Amino acid sequence: MEFNKENFVKQIRKAGIVGSGGAGFPTYVKANSQAEIVILNAAECEPLLRKDQIIMEFFTEEVINGIKLLMKSVGAKKGIIGIKKKHEKLIEKLEKECRKEENISVFKLGDFYPAGDEFCLVYETTKRIIPPGEIPLSVGCVVNNVETVYNISLSNKTPVVEKFITVTGAVKKPSTIKVPIGISYKEAIEFCQGTTVKNPVGIDGGPMMGKVITDLETQVTKTSAGIIVLAADHPLIKKKTQGVEQFSRIGKSACDQCSFCTEFCPRYLLGHSVQPHRSMRSLLFNPKESKIHNEYSLLCCECSLCSLYSCPENLNPKEVCVKSKNNLREMKIGIKNSAVSQIKPKEPHPLREFRKVPVKKLIKKLGLSDYDKPAPYSNFDYKPEKVKILLSQHIGVSTKPIVKKGDAVKKGQIIADVEEKELGCPVHSSIDGTVGEVNFKYIEIIG
Ligand code: SF4
Ligand code: SF4
Structure with a gap:
């Protein structure tokens, strides 16, 4: 049957498909656009999460079919699968499937964080730089997550009612499972034979960008990627739950302006004007005086690398950037009417390649090495x-x-x-x- 864009866009809207990689942007809007390249974000760069790898392994055809449908819809001539080169067996499988399609290829990424950040991924795979405050479409690309294209390929049969999640960390049987949307994380953890620690809490999503949840009755939604169970007194949980007053007070007195947070910032390394050390400086001023320093946080993507890896003083520049952005929002200042909009983006930093943060090193720094294990697919029919x-x-x-x-x-x-x-x-x-x-x-x- 001939492909009809209007009907296809309606179909994926009706199927309730949204970006399943965390943001939850409605996919029909992307499918309704025009782009040269469709990029599959298969980097899965959040440590310990495995669900995208599992989907690609067990549902390779569906994934490729989803990319093909999206390419037809946006009129793209090229499809690129951005996946880490360490997944050799998976790449073999994908390449075999890609051989049937002339215009879809695999791009092998290094094992660094955040390889899956859209700006990094688009640069790695196409050498195009998304301008500050813009989206991939501004450079002719549409980026989608693995589960999103899987859902697209099934959209003529079923709406989004199930979710793949990885349940890992302090659980007896780390697993990746497909569950009905709306069950609680507690039920998912029970399927993985329960926890191995007293006072367990969870990180909803990856350890870098996920949120700490103390109530394990929290529901699985269309955007859930998984849960990492940890003891409530694990240093990562303590760090991620520091209050504004506490991190602002400590940051004010302990930040020595070494600027490591900025020097390792993935967006700064792409040439954008993100300078978390300037946002840290804002802590010394009142909201009005700190405006100029705060504006350097506007292009922060909240990847958490500065807070959880780069800062030698274990401070919270990311959280300060979030606070700065909130302050600016109250003053009705966004990217377009800020001083940073006047700063021309530079070329990527000449040392960018050497400053990429290896995931293994990051896992060690997060105190998660003991939990860096496979989370195999357990297919079960949970009612x-x-x-x-x-x-x-x-x-x-x-x-x-x-x-x-x-x-x-x-x-x-x-x-x-x-x-x-x-x-x-x-x-x-x-x-x-x-x-x-x-x-x-x-x-x-x-x-
Ligand atoms: S790395 Fe830490 S100490 Fe250095 S400037 Fe950034 S926040 Fe301050
Ligand atoms: S969280 Fe930190 S490292 Fe990440 S983009 Fe923001 S400022 Fe840069």
Whole structure:
């Protein structure tokens, strides 16, 4: 059948596909654009996470098919799979599948963090630099995550009702599993035979950019990548949960302006005006006086490398950058009306290659070496007693419920949606059952 872009875009919107790599940007918007190159972000650069590798290993055809569909939709002549060269067997498999397609190739990335940052990935694979504050489309590229293209390839059969997650860290049987959206992390951890520590907490996502969750009843959503279970007193948890007052007070007195945070910053190394050491300097001033220093945080992608790796004093430049951005937002200052918009981006730093942070070294620094293990795929048919489907699972407008308490629903049925003109897409029930509760945050379905 002939490919129809309009119908395809409608199909992936209706299937509720959003970026599954963390941000949750509705995929139909990307599919509706025009681009020269589709890049598959297969770097999976967050330490310990394995779910993208598992999807590529077990569902290679679907992944390639998803790239092909997206290429047709945006009119791209070229598809590039950006994957770390250490995954030799996987690359062999992908290359075998790519041989059937003339215009899709594999690009082998080094094992550094953050190889999967869109700006880094686009530069590595195409040598194009996305201008500060712009998106990959500005240089003719569309970037998508592995699970997103997998979902695209299934969009004519099923909406997004299941999620691949890696459950690892202090659990008895680290695994990668596919679970119904809306189950709790606690249930996923139980499948992995429980935890190995007292007072377990989780990091929702990778150890670098993920958030600490103390309540393991937290739901799995369309954007969940996995959970890393650690003891509540693990140094990484302590570091990630420092309060604003504490890190600002310590940062003010202990930062010696060595600028290591800036010198290793991946966006600075690409030639952007991100200078976290300047944001650290802002701690010495009041909000108005600190404005000029704060503006150097506007292009920070919050990769956490400065806070969790580069700073020799173990300070929190990333968190200070986030605080700086919040201060500027209150003053209604964004990239476009800031001083940094006047600074022309430079060429990538001549030492960029030598300043890439090897993931093994990063894992050691994070105190996670003991947990750097495989998390093999465990395929199981889990039938939860209930699920809680969050109404807000993507960037854009939150969905509004279209079911009420007591309604019978089927797996795959739309239960909340946004208006057609709004940015967003529907959410679906992930099980057959009855609506138990509807509130401003979630819809509970009892199986
Ligand atoms: S690396 Fe640490 S001590 Fe050095 S400038 Fe940055 S925050 Fe300050
Ligand atoms: S978190 Fe730090 S290293 Fe990462 S982009 Fe922001 S300033 Fe740079």
